[in-house]
Amino acid sequence: MKVIYYNEGEDNAFWLAGLRAALPQAEFRLWLPGDEAPADYALVWDPPKNMLAGRKGLKAIVNLGAGVDKLLQMGDALPDVPILRLEDAGMAVQMAEYATYAVLRHFRRFDEYDRQAQRHEWQFLPSNNKRDFTVGIMGLGAIGKRIAQSLLHFGFPVRGWSRTRKAIQGVHCFAGTDGLEDFLQDVRALICVLPLTAETTSILNQKTFNKLAFGAYLINIARGKHLVEDDLLAALSSGRIAGATLDVFQEEPLPPGHPFWSDPRIAITPHMAGETFRDDTVRQVVEKLHALERGEAISGIVNRKNGY
Amino acid sequence: MKVIYYNEGEDNAFWLAGLRAALPQAEFRLWLPGDEAPADYALVWDPPKNMLAGRKGLKAIVNLGAGVDKLLQMGDALPDVPILRLEDAGMAVQMAEYATYAVLRHFRRFDEYDRQAQRHEWQFLPSNNKRDFTVGIMGLGAIGKRIAQSLLHFGFPVRGWSRTRKAIQGVHCFAGTDGLEDFLQDVRALICVLPLTAETTSILNQKTFNKLAFGAYLINIARGKHLVEDDLLAALSSGRIAGATLDVFQEEPLPPGHPFWSDPRIAITPHMAGETFRDDTVRQVVEKLHALERGEAISGIVNRKNGY
Helix, strand or coil: CEEEEEECCCCHHHHHHHHHHHCCCCEEEECCCCCCCCCCEEEEECCCHHHHCCCCCCCEEEECCCCCHHHHCCHHHCCCCCEEECCCCCHHHHHHHHHHHHHHHHHCCHHHHHHHHHCCCCCCCCCCCHHHCCEEEECCCHHHHHHHHHHHHCCCCEEEEECCCCCCCCEEEEEHHHHHHHHHCCCCEEEECCCCCCCCCCCECHHHHHHCCCCEEEEECCCHHHECHHHHHHHHHHCCEEEEEECCCCCCCCCCCCHHHHCCCEEECCCCCCCCCHHHHHHHHHHHHHHHHHCCCCCCECCCCCCC | CEEEEEECCCCHHHHHHHHHHHCCCCEEEECCCCCCCCCCEEEEECCCHHHHCCCCCCCEEEECCCCCHHHHCCHHHCCCCCEEECCCCCHHHHHHHHHHHHHHHHHCCHHHHHHHHHCCCCCCCCCCCHHHCCEEEECCCHHHHHHHHHHHHCCCCEEEEECCCCCCCCEEEEEHHHHHHHHHCCCCEEEECCCCCCCCCCCECHHHHHHCCCCEEEEECCCHHHECHHHHHHHHHHCCEEEEEECCCCCCCCCCCCHHHHCCCEEECCCCCCCCCHHHHHHHHHHHHHHHHHCCCCCCECCCCCCC
């Protein structure tokens, strides 16, 4: 089995060593421009277009992350073979940590306590009532489900929304365009972990914000293009949105001088919510390659039409 | 059944209404100085000494909180009747929220990301490895156990320490003075939820800090007197302790000019980690009063010698 590998921004020697140790019978090679030698599989994260465009003989492409939005932007240039994406690989628990942290920070008013402490102020603030504090999760794949479980663990009322209807114990699930308005109603904290597709681009916009509880909190750990950034600024000005924790942005790194930097109601992190850890990723990639070789059923196959 | 009630710092009308609605057959009255009329039970939080000293005819005292340290300071002046304390009453989940928030904040380096964002800096920081990130919990009652469960939910290695040995699934339990050193070894985040007793006063001191992993993090949500504050300042100076989240202090409110206010490595909250919510408290008090009246077995009886 010959495998070409390209993993933008990662330590290639470290990753290749991990892959080779886990699957010694395969030949892994770092893809370099000009390499048109045969390969059965391509393991990629954010690859240059000419790595895959027109390539023949591939059996499948494995995306070394959960989001395939960048890959699918290649459109018809992408070989017509199955694309697999990572479904968890250690990311889900990290996303759950991040989302839970951000919800607790707002719910328990830790951000306000921090600002008080900076002013050397000791002042008890009335607490929020958890029964009224409905958290809404947009996107109910492996990541959204794990986030829901963490919030349920702390007793929050949890709602979820996805393209197709899901059933998750303890979560009030809504689906599709028709279900969006009911889902958003009375939500106090909205978490976005949707895949980025034509349908979900700009889904975090003024219209969406207006359907949430007044003064709701926004957490975006999916993709920057889900959010209409000007609409968030307007919603913060009107008080419709009380604050936001954002890990992703239209442009990354977030440009100097961007208004988000200077708004104390926005907590900014540099796209660190879900790291793909090598060992977890390698384990999942190897399982998928084995299943592919044996022709077994396999999860995480991307539906190009749906975009994830 | 006649019940006298004193609840320092709370809305008495609101609490008495809740108690009366839950147990209409009892007579609840707000205790006022000079009231020496008969009573079967006393429900108290931080009562004046002369409410209880020398009082005859009481069947039991119910402490409207988990910590009985202030009550037991009355010593022999306290009538020789059973003292009951709240074991949870909605506090445990709040303490778990607080502790989990503080652990995640340090583990995921959110405090550093906040400081970077204040400087408009976008910079990925290497992540901590959860397998190496052992969290130690001092105190394994209802609160400590609930905290352990939350940290286990996120996959942290969890250790616990208590006076007498406990068994909690997934938690490596240590006990007594003999077990303290082994418990502290390699702990990266130490959470204190101990009762305040003669034995636990000043337990968070230089000797304790020196046994933790170098650069460990401290979270104290028990009592201010558990911590030797000068030892923490020294441990922060040497780097032995990397930072702390503190909800309780030797003197509360934390006095203006106290060095903790101006150390950015110390996060300060005004004793808000575990609020006693009226409805949860009333439910637990009523259960305890029923059990007492019927002579049934009852949990939460304070052992005066142990101090909790």
